[in-house]
Amino acid sequence: MIAGSDGLDPVRAALLRAARASADAMRERARADADDTLRSARAAAEEVLARARDLGGSDGAAGAARVRVRALQDAWAVELAARAEVYAALRAAIRAGVRRALEEDTSARVRLAGVARDLLGPGAAVTPLADGGVTAGVPGRRVDLSADALADRALDRLGVRAESLWRPE
Amino acid sequence: MTGGAGIEYTGVRDLRGPLLFVEGVSGVGWDEFATIALDSGGRRHGLVLEVDRDVAVVQVLQGTSGMNRSGTRVVFSGTPLRIPVGTGWLGRVCDGRGEPADGGPPVLGGSYADVGGAPINPVRREPPNEAVLTGVTAVDVLTTLVRGQKLPVFSAAGLPHLELAVQIAAQATCAGEPFAVVFAGMGLTHTDAAFVRDGLAARSAARELVLFLNTADDPVIERLLTPRLALTVAEHLAFAVGRHVLVVMTDMTAYSEALREVSAARGEIPARRAYPGYLYSDLASLYERCGRIRGRPGSVTVLPVLTMPAGDITHPVPDLTGYITEGQIVLSGDVQAAGTYPPVDPLASLSRLMRKGTGAGRTRADHPAVAAQLIAALARSRQVRELADLIGRSALSPTDLRHLDLEDVFRHRFLEQGTTEDRSLGDSLDRAWEVLLTLQRSQLGMLPADLLDAHASPRETAR
Secondary structure, eight states, X not given: OOOOOOTTHHHHHHHHXXXXXXXXXXXXXXXXXXXXXXXXXXXXXXXXXXXXXHHHHHHHHHHHHHHHHHHHHHHHHHHHHHHHHHHHHHHHHHHXXXXXXXXXXXXXXXXXXXXXXXXXXXXXXXXXXXXXXXXXXXXXXXXXXXXXXXXXXXXXXXXXXXXXXXXXX | OOOOSOEEEOOEEEEETTEEEEESOOSOOTTEEEEEEOTTSOEEEEEEEEEETTEEEEXXXXXXXXXXXXXXXXXXXXXXXXXXXXXXXXXXXXXXXXXXXXXXXXXXXXXXXXXXXXXXXXXXXXXXXXXXXXXXXXXXXXXXXXXXXXXXXXXXXXXXXXXXXXXXXXXXXXXXXXXXXXXXXXXXXXXXHHHHHHHTHHHHHTTOEEEEEEETTSOTTHHHHHHHHHHHHHHHHHHTTOOEEEEEEEOHHHHHHHHHHHHHHTTOOBOXXXXXXXXXXXXXXXXXXXXXXTTOOOEEEEEEEEEOGGGOTTSHHHHHHHHHSSEXXXXXXXXXXXXXXXXBOTTTOEETTHHHHOSTTTSOTTHHHHHHHHHHHHHHHHHHHHHHHHHOXXXXXXXXXXXXXXXXXXXXXXXXXXXXXXXXXXXXHHHHHHHHTTSXXXXXXXXXXXXXXXXXXXXXXXX
């Protein structure tokens, strides 16, 4: 069949052109929309990622700081326990030393009895102790001059010098 | 604690509440420290409250429960209670009597100091003039703590005063100068005590903290000793070692209740609400130990925290504290109810020495003017809010409406802060500017024009 031309051809061509132009425009708009959506989605994703990175970073830093503080605390607790142990050992050593000194010095008990009578009066009843020391008493008053009591007082008087156990000069 | 070879007195005549009456004593003086040996082998400590002829009344710090009249021996030290002082306290955790609670040996020191303290010669007092920054915006900008100041926190039951006290203790600094915090907790629950230890762990690990913890189940009498120990340690760290020391004491109401209990046991005539008549001078003997001394490095700054029973600011403890201290930070139940931390009421709070410690060369040049303008604007905002309640928001002028907005911005951008959020002073002041610029320039008459030009946005400047 031979296509004949008629008077509607220009109209048909114009409609086709218009339809194509409209389709092109719509396609362009859709592409632009898609690009925009993609761009904003990418930007949002970047933002979420950055925020997550920041949050993760600060969480991590806070966690690391907590772990560090806990580690420092644990180390300090161990050090304190060691100091307490060595201080207790010093006390035990001083007590043993005083007991030994009282045993070796036979006149010590007599001197301690003299000290007790100086404090309580000549009528004080003096009781010798197995550790080499004495206790003495009058009604209402008593004096403890046992080896352990003497040693503890000596350790108290030592004061800050005892820190040389864990703090080298 | 001090103690030498002494006579043990065994004539215990009576045990009454926290008091022990011992007879047959000689040469014993008032306020002397005593060690009490129990027949069960335990040891307690006490202070001489009174001596009448040969009878001494000893206040037993751990209470007299479980003690017998027979078998109890009392040794008097010959001096008031003295404790070793020195840097050995830093990093240590002790109970309310200063005994180690961290598994360590006794705290040793190169010298001893009387826990009663010695009053600072008024002529040698140096006026406070430098800030202690706490990292808490509401405190740093509006009620700046100044080195050597005593600034209490007035709170009520249920408010987060302990959180705020711990946050300040954890974050406070003195512009890079040697610093330390002495924290005295009195009448704390074990949960609170654990919270304090955890909250201050980093500071403790840095050996910048001394922690005294008297818990609620410890004998109430020990509470009388806790703040005195804290201040004695702080004074040495400040005036001998040269550190700036912040002493946080919480809760002073628990302390005052202990004072009331001892007073009642002694049969003293009660004054207001059964507190002893000397409550004022007793509190002053603690608070007045802060300050700076001419020619000595360091400073002692005191931050007592007290709860107002039933929120009553006229209660003897806050009332008398207010007479002695230099301002107050007031926590408000209304602000807390709005979900804001820290619930500071800016209009009820005040730091009387703030002017001396802020401004150019101390904090930032705009600080005093910004703080004054912010308080003025908030006062206007409160008036406007009351007006709006009466006549309705629609009847307000645009300026009034801006003041309502300012209150919201203040709460959300300025006041609200995390319990571990440490804000720099610059950040805090910038936030204050952000709040102020809610208003038009014409409403900011307390700010110099050059400051406004420097901080206002171009849009605001054009307007």
